[in-house]
Amino acid sequence: MSVADESRWPAADTPTGFVLRLAKALHTYGTPAYELERLINSVAKRLGFGLECFSLPTMITLSLFEQDRHSSFVIRVSPGDINLEKLARANSIAERVLHGEMNVSQAARELVEVTRAAPRWGNTAVVFSFGLVSLGVARVFGGDWAECLSSSIIGFMVGLLAILSSRNIVTGYLFPTMAAFIAACLSYLLAHLTGHASVYITLVSGLIVLLPGLTITVGLGELATQNLVSGTARLAGAAILFVLMGFGIAVGDLLGEYWFPTLPQKALKLLPWWTEWLSVVIAGIGFVALFQARLRDAIWVLLAGMIAYSSARYGSSLAGPIAGAFIGAFTIGAVSHLFRFVMLRPNSIMLVPGIILLVPGSMGFRSLHALLEKDVLAGLDTAFQMMLAGVSLVIGLLLSSVFALPERRERKGVPDEVHP
Template sequence: MSVDVGSPAGAADTHEVLTAFLGRLAQLLLRNSGEGAEQVESAVRTAARAFGATADLVVLPEAASVAVSSHGRNSTVNVRAFPEVFRLDQLAALKPLLEDVENGRTTLREADRRLAAVERAPAPYPWWLKFAGIVLFCVGFAPLMQPTWYEVWTTAVLASIGGGLAVASERLPRLAAVLPLIASITVSLVTLEAFARTPAHGGPVLLMLPALFFYVPGDYLSAATAELAAGFLSTGAVRLVYAVFLLLQLYVGVVIGLLITGRSRHALFDVAAHGDLPRWALFLAWIVFTVGTVLAFAMPWRLLTRLLLLVYLTVGVQTAATKLIGEVGGTFVGAVVLGLAATLLARRPGQPPRLLLLLPGFFTLTVGSLGMRGLTALAGGYVIAGFQDLGKLVTIVVAIAAGLLLGAVLAQRPHGHH
């Protein structure tokens, strides 16, 4: 972080503290920028105004430049942070701080101290609970791919492999750099060798996908689309390219697993098995999924009930609307309702940030898995099915992003203040 500071005289010390505070705030927001660049820019500018300053930002997905003007002085701070959504406890702790700053309930020095405490806070759950969360997250998603007991228990085994790699990557930076690829190769090998020996259990891709769902960049795809729609062209384009790169890592991993096992590329058929899960199991799966989401993404446990209600609301609306107007229309309506409900809730004091309220419901709309299915279908030689899935991916990504955006707009106060 580089700060351009002039001579330390008069109010210079306050200006320096404010500049450093805004830079660190931008960095923390950037690291948790699952909703895109607009939220980073808005929060930093609001905080600057609250302390009698102005801030102009240039935001990219992994970097931001913050120009601060206060006390007759100008400084610029440049920060870098890799965007992710794995420490949402920090975002939850940041919201009351930002509310106090905006409403003049805290001094600059106190706000700076509280921000430092948020930055230093350890993860709320130990590694083994995060591992359990990833497994539950994937298992809860499994019935959406194939409503069979076989899909559920194979996902539990495969997700344990993916979850173990995810937890290990936190201590092994080299593994983290190629984590989606390594996870995809490993899951592909085990699936093809142990679980996908007969078509009666469904296609290998359908068995692999739930275990890889934790790595599918649906959040990046949707955030990129929202950024492009909001006019953040550079940020949206870069994030979109990165999301496609992650999808390609997963795709290449599946193909490498196919090559290692010596199976024909036509082994990547995409046929679903006959469902044998009772309705109560499908209903309870969303509870398993939501608990897994809370643990895997470090959300405060106290939010579980609210998040579960939003998940069931999203699923219910999407299911009902799909029966009336088709899959794309149902997804759009589900996203509108989710965006509206999350925005209205997040506006209230004491409620978590909008991203935390959106994320579990957003995952139920299942964006990225269509991209994986499309790419693997192409690799298997099923060209028409592959392009159909990829075309559906583009349509549904746009539908989700547009729906969430419309929901947020509908929740705006009449004078347009969020």
């Protein structure tokens, strides 16, 4: 049975209808295949029927086995955007059903409230968050004041374009190419006006939110957990996104160099050391709105970014960037599990903002840029380093799960997650 319209689904307050809606909600808010399948199978078992769940980036297939009948459902979905608030609330509903703290009717009502709730942060906040993340990343990449300012301007423009392009399906498909083209042209224009040294830093920082580093990491994680089809699909999607952006960058570079020839490079005016840590905080503030986290969770988002970045930086200084990625992923994974144990809340609140600072999206961009410059050897070498960094992240996260503390449940009823 192919399911395209929720009005034709089983009623929301029935076990079957609830499981279908829970699976779609978890997928929509950014749950990886291995976690979604584990949680949905556990909920179905709790509700008294068997379930086979198969999750892909654009489809969920569920086969439900009851005593006297068997039903199959196919749900067509779009690759989910991370929404920390709704993801936490949907996970909380599933966990309370698992622990007998809520019946199906209550869970279905709360899930409807979650799915129908307006985004925590509006378009204006999201656009500004693009600029804040770009500004912070530019300083982390070693940019001076002019590069940080230029990157933030490009980030604002990319965020504005993201909002405008989402209103039409065709422009939505063209968004990565248009954003890359505009960012490349703006990089040369701002380099011409300010005389800053690196067009590359400005370009990669301005586009950092669009780079599919998290998609690559999740895809590798799905492959590592034997979700081969889903993992392969995610990696293919990331590769296509790089290609779409590469076309925009190639055209933008040609026109940018012709229209705005870069001036002789000036020496970088190094910013004080403390601005690097300030930039991590600024990027974390941007992630609060980008990931639709609640304001009360902002402290955890900022703390996660600081912990992940500092541990990865320390590890890199000891044994190189690959080891740094592993140490950073293991540390933030362990901290997120400790957060879940102590606070009785989903570990994604800290895990996602922390891991996003470690994902190898910029390395993929560097590989793409080298290939566009016809430096094939450097491009392939960087791509290989990107895959190694991604694997290091996945292994670090999986290893941190081995040492996770057992889940504890101290109180019945409605926890904090369900309240805005």
